[in-house]
Amino acid sequence: MNALISYFRNIYEGIFTVLVGMRVTWKYLHSPAITLQYPKERMVMFERFRGLLHNRIEDCIGCGQCVRACPVDCITMVTLKAGKDEDLGMTKDGQPKKLHVYQFDIDTLKCMWCNLCTEVCPTECLLMTGQYEVSTYQRDGWMLHFAIEDPPPGFDMEEARLKQNRITNPVTYAGAADPASLEIPAGSVRPLSGAAEFDWRNHRQAELAKTAKPHGAKAAPAAAKPEPAPAAPLAGTEPEAGA
Amino acid sequence: MQSWIESLMGGPPSAPVALLFMLGAAAVVLIFIAVLVMFLAWLERKVAGHIQSRLGPMVVGGWHGWAQSIADGVKLFLKEDVIPGSADRLLFRLAPYVVFASSFTAFVVLPWGRGLVVADLNIGIFFVLAITSFVVVGALMAGWASNNKWSLFGAMRGVAQIVSYEIPAALSVIAVVMWVGSLNMSDIVRSQAGWFWNWHVLRGFPFFTIGAVIYYISALAETNRVPFDLLEAESELVAGYHTEYSGIRFAMFYLAEYANMFLVSSIAVVAFFGGWHVGIPFLEFIPGPIVFVVKGLLLVFVMLWLRWTLPRLRVDQLMAMCWKYMIPIAFVNLIGIGLVMLLTGRA
Numbered sequence: 001m002n003a004l005i006s007y008f009r010n011i012y013e014g015i016f017t018v019l020v021g022m023r024v025t026w027k028y029l030h031s032p033a034i035t036l037q038y039p040k041e042r043m044v045m046f047e048r049f050r051g052l053l054h055n056r057i058e059d060c061i062g063c064g065q066c067v068r069a070c071p072v073d074c075i076t077m078v079t080l081k082a083g084k085d086e087d088l089g090m091t092k093d094g095q096p097k098k099l100h101v102y103q104f105d106i107d108t109l110k111c112m113w114c115n116l117c118t119e120v121c122p123t124e125c126l127l128m129t130g131q132y133e134v135s136t137y138q139r140d141g142w143m144l145h146f147a148i149e150d151p152p153p154g155f156d157m158e159e160a161r162l163k164q165n166r167i168t169n170p171v172t173y174a175g176a177a178d179p180a181s182l183e184i185p186a187g188s189v190r191p192l193s194g195a196a197e198f199d200w201r202n203h204r205q206a207e208l209a210k211t212a213k214p215h216g217a218k219a220a221p222a223a224a225k226p227e228p229a230p231a232a233p234l235a236g237t238e239p240e241a242g243a
Numbered sequence: 244m245q246s247w248i249e250s251l252m253g254g255p256p257s258a259p260v261a262l263l264f265m266l267g268a269a270a271v272v273l274i275f276i277a278v279l280v281m282f283l284a285w286l287e288r289k290v291a292g293h294i295q296s297r298l299g300p301m302v303v304g305g306w307h308g309w310a311q312s313i314a315d316g317v318k319l320f321l322k323e324d325v326i327p328g329s330a331d332r333l334l335f336r337l338a339p340y341v342v343f344a345s346s347f348t349a350f351v352v353l354p355w356g357r358g359l360v361v362a363d364l365n366i367g368i369f370f371v372l373a374i375t376s377f378v379v380v381g382a383l384m385a386g387w388a389s390n391n392k393w394s395l396f397g398a399m400r401g402v403a404q405i406v407s408y409e410i411p412a413a414l415s416v417i418a419v420v421m422w423v424g425s426l427n428m429s430d431i432v433r434s435q436a437g438w439f440w441n442w443h444v445l446r447g448f449p450f451f452t453i454g455a456v457i458y459y460i461s462a463l464a465e466t467n468r469v470p471f472d473l474l475e476a477e478s479e480l481v482a483g484y485h486t487e488y489s490g491i492r493f494a495m496f497y498l499a500e501y502a503n504m505f506l507v508s509s510i511a512v513v514a515f516f517g518g519w520h521v522g523i524p525f526l527e528f529i530p531g532p533i534v535f536v537v538k539g540l541l542l543v544f545v546m547l548w549l550r551w552t553l554p555r556l557r558v559d560q561l562m563a564m565c566w567k568y569m570i571p572i573a574f575v576n577l578i579g580i581g582l583v584m585l586l587t588g589r590a
Binding site: 007010011014018021022024025026028029030031032033034035037 | 293
């Protein structure tokens with residue numbers, strides 16, 4: 001008798017558990033996909049994400065604190081004291097600029113993303129962005145040049161570089177012998193060069209409002225998604241120093 | 244088809260013309276299978292994706308990756324056809340064609356609509372049950388010829404599985420054949436005309452309902468789909484009997500698997516779900532083939548759904564399910580139908 005009962009219970013349980021499982025999968029079939037279609041959509045990084053470094057060079061006073069703070073010496077800076085009658089203008093938060101910055105290079109290959117340089121930056125011009133797509137076709141792509149001023153004629157960059165830095169970065173990384181191979185294919189460059197005017201501080205809020213994808217939201221059809229602006233992937237982060 | 248040709252030609256066609264018509268019909272069936280398989284492969288990936296909260300293919304072709312199957316097909320066609328050095332070359336080359344031919348041949352007796360059948364055999368459903376058994380031969384050939392222990396394991400399991408599950412499948416179909424009194428597929432469909440409660444699955448409640456479930460489960464096992472995919476069992480046997488296959492030969496197995504899925508679904512549609520009948524008399528203007536294919540695809544969808552729900556059975560569970568549960572129930576079912584027929588004077 002027991003065997004008979006367990007026989008029919010087996011059948012019942014077999015059918016019942018299959019139906020339970022099918023109900024679960026049916027529910028999931030209609031639940032929105034969590035896929036982020038990467039090249040078309042990008043995840044907005046969280047506020048204190050340590051992405052690629054960026055220097056808003058127009059606010060940089062050339063104090064060199066970041067160079068000294070860097071544990072791996074990945075920042076190379078060359079500055080020159082401004083003359084008495086020279087006025088280099090003010091930073092955004094009202095500090096007078098007193099130094100010409102002729103070179104501000106960050107070697108991303110060395111960078112360990114520790115965030116110490118942005119903490120010491122008094123004008124908060126050096127900050128970590130939300131940019132996490134840092135692959136390039138050439139090693140040179142890792143060397144970020146931020147300085148916009150050219151040194152005056154007769155200024156010995158080489159000597160100043162050795163004098164002002166504990167360890168200096170190479171100006172560029174040597175590529176292959178063929179100069180054509182050094183050319184970076186179009187579209188492969190990170191859109192940082194044009195980002196000098198970029199409003200990193202308010203960018204993140206704007207970016208959030210624009211492309212925010214709440215967790216689990218249904219992905220809109222790809223065609224309806226507006227193509228992000230060239231600089232849009234670089235979701236900025238709020239530097240926490242002094243905040 | 245033949246009567247249609249005869250009315251077109253005003254008499255039996257001469258041999259070359261008949262051959263031409265045969266080739267034409269074969270080409271139509273082949274194209275249908277190819278398109279269907281491409282659609283099903285895409286559907287499978289989409290359903291799998293969405294059940295797992297993913298999207299599945301989204302890029303190729305634009306709209307939801309609709310061209311993914313075409314791209315995959317082209318890739319398979321262009322791939323190198325590798326034959327292992329110690330394989331039995333003849334059997335190795337032959338196996339995919341045997342597997343594909345068996346499911347392809349069975350398609351010719353499917354009744355797509357009123358009078359719309361390539362070969363309206365009077366033993367239609369028996370023909371299908373017989374010809375689909377050839378999949379076993381092809382699988383065993385592939386497993387043996389590969390000279391690979393995993394392939395042979397897969398093939399041996401497959402033979403045991405398919406041979407076992409043919410019995411409940413056949414028994415539940417026999418019940419329908421008994422009820423209708425004909426092996427002809429069109430006759431079986433014609434007996435389910437009118438409202439949908441005339442479909443066998445509802446009219447013969449509970450016997451045909453149980454029979455339909457048993458047939459469907461056995462068909463699932465015969466097509467080697469999850470949860471009965473012990474032939475392939477990718478986590479234990481690499482890919483089972485088609486481990487060593489690549490390129491176009493692999494594509495043939497793939498084609499046969501999906502064609503078989505639709506085939507067994509359409510047998511279920513014919514035997515239990517009213518064939519080309521919509522089930523609602525005032526909607527009968529909808530062309531039979533559309534109704535038939537939609538019904539078949541719905542059953543195929545349930546197969547996909549089950550695949551992404553259930554884990555694979557163990558070999559002993561598989562055999563226990565067949566011999567201890569499905570076959571006795573199918574037999575009781577058959578006797579029940581016989582009793583009903585006796586009592587209602589249908590016999």
